[in-house]
Amino acid sequence: MKxxxxxxxxMLLMSGSVFSQAxxxxxxxxxxxxxxxxxxxxxxxxxxGFVYVKSSATITIPAGTVIYGxxxxxxxxxxxxxxxxxxxxxxxxxxxxxSRIAPGLRGPGDWGGVILLGKATINTVSGSDTxxxxxxxxxxxxAYYGGxxxxxxxxxxxxxxIEFPGINLTGVSGxxxxxxxxxxxxxxxxxxxxxxxxxxxxxxxxxxxxxNCKYFIAYKGVDDDFDTDNGFRGKCQFFLGIxxxxxxxxxxxxxxxxxxxxxxxxxxNTPRTQPIFTxxxxxxxxxxxxTPINPNFTRCAHIRxxxxxxxYNSIFTAYPVGxxxxxxxxxNAFLADSMALKNNIFAGFTTLADTVSMAGNGFNGINFLNxxxxxxxxxxxxxxxxxxxxxxxxxxxxxxxLAGSPALTGANFTYTPLTDSYFTATTYVGAFGTSNWTxxxxxFNPMNYVIGINQISSVVPSKFELSQNYPNPFNPxxxxxxxxxxxxxxxxxxxxxxxxxxxxxxxxxxxxxxxxYTFDASKxxxxxxxxKLSGExxxxxxxxxxxx
Numbered sequence: 001m002k003x004x005x006x007x008x009x010x011m012l013l014m015s016g017s018v019f020s021q022a023x024x025x026x027x028x029x030x031x032x033x034x035x036x037x038x039x040x041x042x043x044x045x046x047x048x049g050f051v052y053v054k055s056s057a058t059i060t061i062p063a064g065t066v067i068y069g070x071x072x073x074x075x076x077x078x079x080x081x082x083x084x085x086x087x088x089x090x091x092x093x094x095x096x097x098x099s100r101i102a103p104g105l106r107g108p109g110d111w112g113g114v115i116l117l118g119k120a121t122i123n124t125v126s127g128s129d130t131x132x133x134x135x136x137x138x139x140x141x142x143a144y145y146g147g148x149x150x151x152x153x154x155x156x157x158x159x160x161x162i163e164f165p166g167i168n169l170t171g172v173s174g175x176x177x178x179x180x181x182x183x184x185x186x187x188x189x190x191x192x193x194x195x196x197x198x199x200x201x202x203x204x205x206x207x208x209x210x211x212n213c214k215y216f217i218a219y220k221g222v223d224d225d226f227d228t229d230n231g232f233r234g235k236c237q238f239f240l241g242i243x244x245x246x247x248x249x250x251x252x253x254x255x256x257x258x259x260x261x262x263x264x265x266x267x268x269n270t271p272r273t274q275p276i277f278t279x280x281x282x283x284x285x286x287x288x289x290x291t292p293i294n295p296n297f298t299r300c301a302h303i304r305x306x307x308x309x310x311x312y313n314s315i316f317t318a319y320p321v322g323x324x325x326x327x328x329x330x331x332n333a334f335l336a337d338s339m340a341l342k343n344n345i346f347a348g349f350t351t352l353a354d355t356v357s358m359a360g361n362g363f364n365g366i367n368f369l370n371x372x373x374x375x376x377x378x379x380x381x382x383x384x385x386x387x388x389x390x391x392x393x394x395x396x397x398x399x400x401x402l403a404g405s406p407a408l409t410g411a412n413f414t415y416t417p418l419t420d421s422y423f424t425a426t427t428y429v430g431a432f433g434t435s436n437w438t439x440x441x442x443x444f445n446p447m448n449y450v451i452g453i454n455q456i457s458s459v460v461p462s463k464f465e466l467s468q469n470y471p472n473p474f475n476p477x478x479x480x481x482x483x484x485x486x487x488x489x490x491x492x493x494x495x496x497x498x499x500x501x502x503x504x505x506x507x508x509x510x511x512x513x514x515x516x517y518t519f520d521a522s523k524x525x526x527x528x529x530x531x532k533l534s535g536e537x538x539x540x541x542x543x544x545x546x547x548x
Contacts (some may be wrong), residue, residue, distance in 0.1 A: 022504060030073065033057050033083075041065045041093075042503065046100065047075035047111070050140045055082030058155065064093035064520070066451055068100040069111020074167060076112025076177060078136075078143050079154055081119050081184070089159030089193075091440035092477075093520065096451060099164035102509065103448045106164050108222050108247070109200030113165035113177045118154040119147030120186035122208025123231035123269040125261050130184075131230070133207065135177035137169040145183030150210040152186025159193045163446045166200030166222065173251055174262070176201035179221065185211040187234070193437075195219060197446045201249070202257075203241075206232035206275070212422050214238050215437055219444065223249040224257040225282070228309060231260070231271040235422045238279050240399060240431045240438070243318075245285035248296035255282040255300040255319065258307035265305055265327040265357060274308040274339070276417045281399055281431040283390050284318030286348060287382065299324045300349070301341075306330065308339040312418060313411040315345045315430035317382045317390075322349040323365060326356050331363040342374045343412045345429055348382035377406060387430075394445035400432045408433070450508045457514040461485050464538040469519070469531065473545040476522035480505075482533050483514045491534045492517060496527065505531075521546050 022043040030049025034057055039045060041064040048070040053059045059079070061067070069075035077097075079085045089095040099110035115133060122145065124131045130146040168176040179196030180203070187210040195217035196203040203218035205227040212235040218225035225241035241255050260273045282300050285293040300319040303309055304326030316322055323341065325331055333339045346352060346369065353365030369376050379385065386405035388398035401407040412418075413425040426433060443449055461483035469478045484490060492506040502524060505517055519531075526548045532541045 028067065028075070028077070033059060036060070038062070039065050044068065046070055047077060048073040050074070050076050050078060050112070050136070052141065052143065053077070053079045053083035053085065055080055058084040058086055061085070061087040061095050063089045063095065063159070066096045066098065068098060069165065070100055071110050074112045074169060076115065078115045079117060080143055081117050081145060081147065084153070084155035085116065085157060086155050087157045087160050089441065091159060094159040094161050094441040097160070097162045097165070098446065098451070101164070103450055106198070106447055108164060108198045109167040110164040112167060113179050113181060113199070114162055115143065115177070115181045115183070116154050116185055116189075117143055117145040117183045118185040118189065118209060118211070119149045119152040120184045120209040120211070121148060121150055121231060121271055122146040122184050123261055123271055125263040125267065125269070127269060131207075133181065133183045134175045135169065135181065146208060147184060150186055151188045153188030154185050156190040157192075157194055158190065159441045161195045161197070161441070161443060163197045163443070165196070166202070168201065178202040178205040178227075180204050181207070182209060182211060183207040185209040187212055193441060195442050196221065197443070199223075202227040205229065206234065208232055208271070210234055212236070216240070217438065217442060218242070220244040220247055222247055222253065223251060224254045226256055228256070228258045228273055228275050228307065229261060231269075231273055233271060233274050235420060236275060236277045237423055238431050238437065239277065239281070241280070241282045242393070243283065243285040243297070245287070245291060245293040248285070248294035250296055252298040253296055254298055254302045255284070255316070256309065256311070257302045258309040259305040260307050261305065263305070265329060268306050268329065272306065272308050275310070277309070277311040278313045278418060278423060279426060279429070279431050280311060280314035282316050283399070284348070286318040286320070287391050289348070289350070289381075302326060303330050308333045310340045310417060311344065312340065312415060313343050313413075313426065313429045315385060315407060316347070317385060318348045320349070321351045321354055322346050323353045323369065324356065325353065325358070325363065325365045325368070328358055328361060331355070331358055331361060334368060335363070340374070340415070341369060342376065342415065343410055343429060344376050345379065345385055345407060345410075346376060347379035347385050352378060375410065375412065377410065379406075397444055398436065399430070400434065400436055401428065401430070450506070450510060452506055453515045453517045455513050456481070456516050458512075459514070460512045461514060464535060464540070466533040466540040466542055468542055469544045473547040474521070475546065475548050477518055477520045478544060480517045480519055480531060481514065484510050484512055484535065486535070487511045488536045493532050494519070495530045495532065502529070
């Protein structure tokens with residue numbers, strides 16, 4: 001009987017029968033989610049329009065789930081106050097929000113973004129304890145943030161990539177959807193290992209709230225990497241910001257941009273914006289002093305409008321200006337030591353610091369950063385920091401310090417704001433010591449990346465070929481290699497011995513080359529499985545054995 005089944009199955013495969021890809025364009029389609037919902041990691045979701053997770057509802061997104069934001073309808077996910085997101089990815093199976101546009105054609109603003117709202121305290125121009133989040137067009141339902149619960153819990157996001165989001169739908173500068181927008185998010189929320197790539201506005205922006213954050217990557221965004229406003233007071237550690245020398249915003253692109261709120265410099269509404277950052281690495285656009293860059297790049301940090309942002313134990317590199325100290329309120333807070341820039345490395349700036357709106361007060365930004373008691377170190381060139389491959393980007397970027405790097409020493413966690421148990425004390429400055437926390441889950445070539453596979457050679461092979469998986473038998477994952485001599489749509493599917501499709505791994509247009517797919521079968525039972533590679537004029541099937 002078993003032989004009969006296998007023969008029938010082989011005939012089925014040889015016949016070229018096509019099993020349908022599990023796509024879902026309904027669940028996340030311009031709707032209100034009012035009760036708990038769990039997505040399926042084996043389904044690819046198309047997110048259309050503005051999707052609101054309402055109060056008392058939770059959206060659970062399993063590890064490995066892929067959600068494609070729709071460009072035509074500006075797919076956007078909004079977690080409202082009282083709603084929750086449970087997006088718990090893993091290093092090997094991150095959750096991915098990305099563009100529906102084909103590889104090579106993707107770009108900033110291909111869809112809306114992720115908006116996370118909570119009930120923590122904020123400040124506003126009007127003095128109200130709530131406000132409508134920016135960026136949503138007048139034609140859709142507004143969403144509000146803020147309240148009185150600094151311990152509010154909006155859920156969990158861990159090992160999440162958000163690629164090609166961020167767009168201006170209102171026509172008003174400074175009123176855009178960001179990659180990840182956080183409004184009034186409380187410290188009961190968990191946000192860790194999140195990468196925003198090619199955002200059409202800020203990569204990350206906080207509007208008030210108290211949420212603490214670790215392991216964030218802002219990659220090649222258009223506007224600011226990390227923008228803090230309206231009373232944000234969270235603790236943030238291990239952040240990486242990387243810029244593309246050609247991509248910047250007409251409003252002026254910065255690493256940090258920090259405001260108390262958008263009102264005049266005389267406004268000191270409380271709670272004041274007062275985040276604590278430590279172990280940040282900024283890789284700015286100027287690889288060398290002669291590198292041409294987009295003229296809209298401005299400063300690695302712009303602190304203004306009475307913000308009280310502090311940053312310790314970090315690396316600032318390669319913008320035209322290191323820090324802009326903007327306004328008397330900012331200068332007075334620094335002089336009173338109620339905000340700080342200490343134990344940092346500054347390297348590769350044309351101008352280390354400048355000041356504006358401080359006529360007659362005598363504050364000098366360059367002298368301030370060079371105050372001996374602050375233990376900042378200033379270097380002429382980016383290379384003086386001695387990071388492994390900071391401009392490698394798509395081809396193996398590595399931001400770990402080399403042996404002898406000044407970044408390996410000089411950290412100080414005895415400052416009162418850093419004694420909080422949330423922070424991990426380090427001896428090194430910057431986001432990395434001797435381990436690379438970006439490994440596995442991050443992606444530094446999302447422009448051309450095909451989800452789920454890696455191109456291991458671009459050499460044009462002589463023929464189509466599906467290799468035997470290795471290891472075989474395996475538990476729970478194995479690698480499948482295949483060669484494509486002609487560009488086109490390629491599918492890779494897995495079937496059980498009855499001919500039932502159990503996994504649709506790939507259905508994408510690929511360029512010529514050799515590829516590797518890591519197949520995780522942790523959700524399958526032990527047994528014999530068959531995997532089939534199909535192209536326009538090619539089909540091949542092989543057998544593998546899962547033993548648990």
